[in-house]
Every structure is written in structure tokens, then in C-alpha cells.
Amino acid sequence: MKEIKTAVLGATGLVGQTFIWLLSRHKWFDPVMLTASASKAGIEYKSGVEWSLPFELPEETGKTILSSLDYSLLSKLGIKIIFSALPSEIAISVEPKLRNRGFAVFSNASAMRYDKDVPILIPEINSEKIDLITDQGYPERGFIITNANCSTTGLAVALAPLRKFGINKIFVSTYQALSGAGFAGLNSPELRRNALPWINGEEEKITKELAEILQTETQIMPFCVRVDVPYGHLETVWVEFDIIPETFDIQQAWNDFTFRDFELPSLPSNPVKYLGPRVHPQPKMSFEGSPPGMQVFTGRLKKENNLIGFVLLCNNLVKGAAGGSIENAELFIRRYGDNL
Ligand SMILES: NC(=O)c1ccc[n+]([C@@H]2O[C@H](COP(=O)([O-])OP(=O)(O)OC[C@H]3O[C@@H](n4cnc5c(N)ncnc54)[C@H](OP(=O)(O)O)[C@@H]3O)[C@@H](O)[C@H]2O)c1
Structure with missing residues (x-):
């Protein structure tokens, strides 16, 4: 049973689509909220996306209604983990707000990547860097973990x-x-x-x-x-x-x-x-x-x-982006449990 509720931000983009494909096969993470730009809120994912991966769009996800980013709805839905595939210029304001509200943000954007307390994490190389999240205030606050370019x-x-x-x-x-x-x-x-x-x-x-x-x-x-x-x-x-x-x-x-x-x-x-x-x-x-x-x-x-x-x-879309973020979230769960 998938126990950990997640959201995918920028779910209709190429990295977002890769998250959708990977999460449809993942045993821990359940993507219960998907967002795109505001104009697509309220429509089904399959209508809001131009599916571009060399696999079928997962059928169940296709029926999910796209949301706008609503911080209180995230909490109401019991979401703890956010996978961000937002453009950097949007991520720079959204991701710190999510962190301040207690969410665990796994980001592909470069916006926060160079902050000294934000890890650029690749578990097979620098898994110990995950502990930088305590410098961001975890567990009292949420945190941001990024992938490399x-x-x-x-x-x-x-x-x-x-x-x-x-x-x-x-x-x-x-x-x-x-x-x-x-x-x-x-x-x-x-x-x-x-x-x-x-x-x-x-x-x-x-x-x-x-x-x-x-x-x-x-x-x-x-x-x-x-x-x-x-x-x-x-x-x-x-x-x-x-x-x-x-x-x-x-x-x-x-x-x-x-x-x-x-x-x-x-x-x-x-x-x-x-x-x-x-x-x-x-x-x-x-x-x-x-x-x-x-x-x-x-x-x-x-x-x-x-x-x-x-x-x-x-x-670039799997190891270099969505798959890397999911691997980072797995490392967090292994290291800290789902203590959020
Ligand atoms: N592509 C890669 O190989 C790769 C690899 C590593 C990291 N990254 C990084 O990952 C992020 C996503 O890249 P991508 O290649 O997936 O880009 P993309 O295909 O252009 O997708 C961008 C996504 O962001 C959404 N979006 C655009 N403007 C928005 C707004 N104002 N508010 C909310 N959502 C908005 C788009 O929704 P709509 O469909 O509604 O426009 C779409 O879902 C970027 O920061 C990029 O630098 C990309």
C-alpha cells in the first residue's frame, strides 16, 4: 500500500510527466495533488498535458483534476512530500514558502540549489549531505533538497x-x-x-x-x-x-x-x-x-x-531530474522516517 501522500508541482512539464510515470510504479509515494499553471486548474490531467514520454500516460493519473497551488489544501489532503518540477523563477518564491509551512520539498529547479544549507544530493555520492536539512530548521520547519543540474x-x-x-x-x-x-x-x-x-x-x-x-x-x-x-x-x-x-x-x-x-x-x-x-x-x-x-x-x-x-x-529526465528527486526522498525516509 502506498502510504506517503505527495504532490507534484509542474506536473504537466517534461520533468513533471517523468514524475507521473515513475510515481505510478512506485510503492511508497502516492501523488494525490498535481499542479500546472493557473489556467489549467480544474481540468483533467490528460487534457492539460501534452504527453511526451515514450510510454503510455498512466490511466488513473489521466483522470486526476489539476489544482492550483493551495497551501491549506496540501495540509488538508495529508501531503507531506512535494516534488517540484517548477521553472526556477516560480520555484524561488514557492519553495521557501512550502518549507516554512513544514513541507519536505524535493526540487529540480536551480533557484535554491546554491544556498549553503540546501543540499545538492546524489545518494550514491554524498548521502551525508542530507543532514544539512537540520541547518534549514528541520524538524521544526520543513526543508528543500535539490538535484544537480x-x-x-x-x-x-x-x-x-x-x-x-x-x-x-x-x-x-x-x-x-x-x-x-x-x-x-x-x-x-x-x-x-x-x-x-x-x-x-x-x-x-x-x-x-x-x-x-x-x-x-x-x-x-x-x-x-x-x-x-x-x-x-x-x-x-x-x-x-x-x-x-x-x-x-x-x-x-x-x-x-x-x-x-x-x-x-x-x-x-x-x-x-x-x-x-x-x-x-x-x-x-x-x-x-x-x-x-x-x-x-x-x-x-x-x-x-x-x-x-x-x-x-x-x-536527463529520470536520473538527471525526477528519478533523482524520488531517490532523494527515499533517502530521507530511510534516514528520518516520515517524521514531518
Ligand atoms: N528538462 C530537464 O531535463 C530538466 C532536468 C533537470 C532539472 N530541470 C528543471 O526542472 C524544472 C522543470 O523543467 P521542465 O523541463 O519540466 O520544464 P517544462 O517542460 O517547461 O515544464 C514546466 C512546468 O511548470 C509549469 N508552470 C509554468 N509556469 C508556471 C506558473 N507560473 N505557475 C505554476 N506552474 C507553472 C508548467 O505548467 P503548464 O503546462 O501549465 O505550462 C509545467 O508543468 C525546471 O526548473 C528545470 O530547470 C529540468
Whole structure:
């Protein structure tokens, strides 16, 4: 039985849709309130959404009536956990209000991500950061926990097990899916059969967030490019290490990066899966893996002088957004119970 009542804010957007799909399969969390922009309040979810995932819209959710964000209704419905897929400019005023009213907010927006008491949480890397919620006033108040930016997440997960070799420099080029720019990006005619060699703010986010998540002052040099692919961010990475490993050492480090006893339903037992030296990973396999969309796929390992190179793929909507938030909420429940 699903026991924990939740709300999804921005439920009709691409991250919101991903929450809907994942929560329809989740055993703990029941999404009882869905919101979109005010003009859609009162209509059925299936009429208010332009469903864009490569799966059917869950039938029951399709009949849910979209609400406007009503703080007292949230409490009346017994909702404790809020999954936020709001645009950052809306999140910046809404999320702190929710925190002040005692809710646990798991957010995908960048609005609150850089506050010093707000964790950028990836349980397989920095689960201890969850305790920052006490600096926000929990348990007397609610709290906000954020995900990393979607292009940072895959890179952080692939690099975390390689820190033991001493990372000196990171060069990364991203090939980011249209869905990373939300519904508008997925449907933008300018991006058809095209690539855009600049994504506003993205390179700065990677640099700042990767340093924070990996706790490193290593130099990070990103190029971010939007490409005409619907889902899945591909990244090519070169890393300079202190102790120059062989490619099989890297493969071994990824294989050994396992979480069999962590007991979070959304955490893969092997967060990084190496797929071999040639044609993989490819964005069309974004929703594969176990759990689907939550593993980071790597491939094309090579060594040139003192550099190790590889390609990675991260599902921007699942691991890089909604799935990451759900995993963070699972970690909260495991660590603190549903004490809200
Ligand atoms: N896309 C990704 O891969 C990704 C990854 C990581 C993080 N994020 C972050 O996640 C958030 C959502 O991204 P997205 O890609 O899902 O965007 P999106 O497709 O544009 O969806 C935005 C959602 O917010 C709702 N909304 C818009 N204006 C609103 C308002 N004034 N009040 C209340 N709701 C409003 C929209 O409702 P309507 O349908 O009514 O317009 C829609 O449900 C953003 O902060 C983004 O930066 C995205």
C-alpha cells in the first residue's frame, strides 16, 4: 500500500510527466495533488498535458483534476512530500514558502540549489549531505533538497568512483537532448536537424555543482551543446589523474561502485555500467537499465598519454531530474522516517 501522500508541482512539464510515470510504479509515494499553471486548474490531467514520454500516460493519473497551488489544501489532503518540477523563477518564491509551512520539498529547479544549507544530493555520492536539512530548521520547519543540474549528475556519478586516482583536470563536452530544455525545447523548430553550441548558464552550473558534489577544487572545462535528440545527455570526457590508471582500472572502479545494501528502491545496485569500447552508449537507450533511466552508461574508454577518455550517457529526465528527486526522498525516509 502506498502510504506517503505527495504532490507534484509542474506536473504537466517534461520533468513533471517523468514524475507521473515513475510515481505510478512506485510503492511508497502516492501523488494525490498535481499542479500546472493557473489556467489549467480544474481540468483533467490528460487534457492539460501534452504527453511526451515514450510510454503510455498512466490511466488513473489521466483522470486526476489539476489544482492550483493551495497551501491549506496540501495540509488538508495529508501531503507531506512535494516534488517540484517548477521553472526556477516560480520555484524561488514557492519553495521557501512550502518549507516554512513544514513541507519536505524535493526540487529540480536551480533557484535554491546554491544556498549553503540546501543540499545538492546524489545518494550514491554524498548521502551525508542530507543532514544539512537540520541547518534549514528541520524538524521544526520543513526543508528543500535539490538535484544537480541534469548534465552535472551523470558526470558526477561517473567520476565519483575515480576520485581515488586523484583527479587533476576534467575536460567535458556535452551533447544534450532537447528535452533538457523542457517542453518548449523538445518542440522548438530551430533545433530540428541542428545543434546549438551554447546553452545559457549550463557550463557555469557544471563547474560549480561538480566542485560542490565531488568536494574538489579540480579545474573543470566544459563545452555544452544542444543536439537534436529527444532524451538523454551524452558527454565526452577527458580526465587527467595524479596516479595514471589503465583503462581496466577505470572499468574495475566502475564495477566496484555498488550499492547492494543501501535499500533505496530507485538506487541502482551498479550506478555506472560500462558498455564497451565501440558504439555505445547511445541516447536511444536512455530509458534502459535497472531501474530504467537511473543508471549512467559509459563506453569508449581510452588512454592517451596522461589522460583517460570516455563517453557517458545520463537520462536527463529520470536520473538527471525526477528519478533523482524520488531517490532523494527515499533517502530521507530511510534516514528520518516520515517524521514531518
Ligand atoms: N528538462 C530537464 O531535463 C530538466 C532536468 C533537470 C532539472 N530541470 C528543471 O526542472 C524544472 C522543470 O523543467 P521542465 O523541463 O519540466 O520544464 P517544462 O517542460 O517547461 O515544464 C514546466 C512546468 O511548470 C509549469 N508552470 C509554468 N509556469 C508556471 C506558473 N507560473 N505557475 C505554476 N506552474 C507553472 C508548467 O505548467 P503548464 O503546462 O501549465 O505550462 C509545467 O508543468 C525546471 O526548473 C528545470 O530547470 C529540468
